[in-house]
Amino acid sequence: MNEPRLSIIPGWIIADPRLKGKDLQVLCMLGQNANTRHGWCRRSQVKLAQALNCSRSTVQSAISRLVEIGAVERREVVSANGRDSAHWYRVIYDSNVPSSAFDAWDEDDQKEFDPNFEGDVSAPPADISAPPACPEQAPPAGSGQAPINASTLTPAFERNERDAAAGDVLKIEEESPKSIEMAFKRFFLGWKTAISDSEPDARREWLALPPQERAEALQHSEAYQAAALSTGRKHLCSAAKYLKEQRWTKLVEQRPASPQAESTESYSVFSRAGRAMLISKLLQPVRPLTLSPIEQRIVDTSPGKSDLIWRDKKEKQGWPDAVQLIERRRFKVSNRIVDLSKDFERVAVGGEIWDAWKRAYADRCWPWPVAPDVLEFAQFPPLPAGVVDLDKAVSIAIVDFAEKLNEGRADDAA
DSSP: OOSOSOOOOOGGGTTOTTOOTTHHHHHHHHHHSOOTTTSEEEEOHHHHHHHHTSOHHHHHHHHHHHHHHTSEEEEOOOOTTSOOOOEEEEESSSOOOOTHHHHHHHHHHHHHHOTTOOSOOSOOOTTOOOOOOOOSOOOOOOSSOOOOOOOTTSOHHHHHHHHHHHHSOOOOOOOOHHHHHHHHHHHHHTSTTGGGSOHHHHHHHHHHSOHHHHHHHHHHHHHHHHHHHTTTOSOOOOHHHHHHTTTHHHHHHHTTTOTTOEEEEEEOTTSHHHHHHHHHHHTSOOOOOOOOHHHHHHHHHOGGGHHHHHHHHIIIIIOHHHHHHHHSSOEEEEHHHHHHTTTOEEEETTSHHHHHHHHHHHHTTOOOOOOOTTOOEEEEOOOOTTOOOHHHHHHHHHHHHHHHHHHTGGGGOO
């Protein structure tokens, strides 16, 4: 097998609406050829164009766009006589590499990628010694705890979020322009109206916030959107307005006195409260979605697959809050949702009513939580009495629960 089996790229880029033409394929080529030791690759744009059956200008435009988006880092290489030489590229999912590292890597890759290299490319002599160790002594150990060796695969802003979730205290490290931009992209792409929203306006408001408030805006973004949409409103404010008016503070301020306070108990998605929480997320408007370049190409060449692709996309991405609940083993539920679920009924796994609920989820493109083998019963909203058709009864039960959920929407205002 001559070609690498895998191409590693960041997951967030797949559905990015800024991608065009060959962008994703170029990114995959760079990810496929990344060196396993240092993550960089040195590739000729001409060879990339030949592999993708396109012009060099197409590859050049795609790389420039990927660099601008923040998915690729480029390090230009200038040959001794000024002629073009293959550049270094890195798919961004790692920390910065010191510039001195490129000198060592160039020795390994110069022959293959630099057409102007005429030096001796044979194996280096065995008598070349390693550079001398630094004569300075290591600093004395302090009395405190040893520092945490954070993985270089995790950006600083993501570690801040993780630490905040674990300790309920938001820790802010010194920000770099790259980490600020990456945090903004994560925030903006997570905003449900991002596809029709103004990214420049949102970025301007993002940069106007101090680091602490940016971290808080990102941390509470998902909770704010869920709370705002749970009131029954059909439209969400723009990302820029959320940032400019610091709307996450309203959510935080209302939380102590809110009737939506979470219960102290955790629930699974198959319990009464857990199922009620899941359905409440599924009753929210579907997230605006767009096809990726690869998906669009499939639809263009095989129109018959359009429905299948859209259904799969809605099920996996249309209700991200619901998908997150399904992926978590246990989670907290608001007290109001717990109260609304008290009349839920037990349904035998694999029975007729279970299958009717499964069909209802499929008809709506809702993600269906797969029951573990040991599960015998799950909880669902009660079916109306006197309705023989199970599919119709399930539809009525969903409508009835939605009406109960919306009765107290004035109390849920964010």
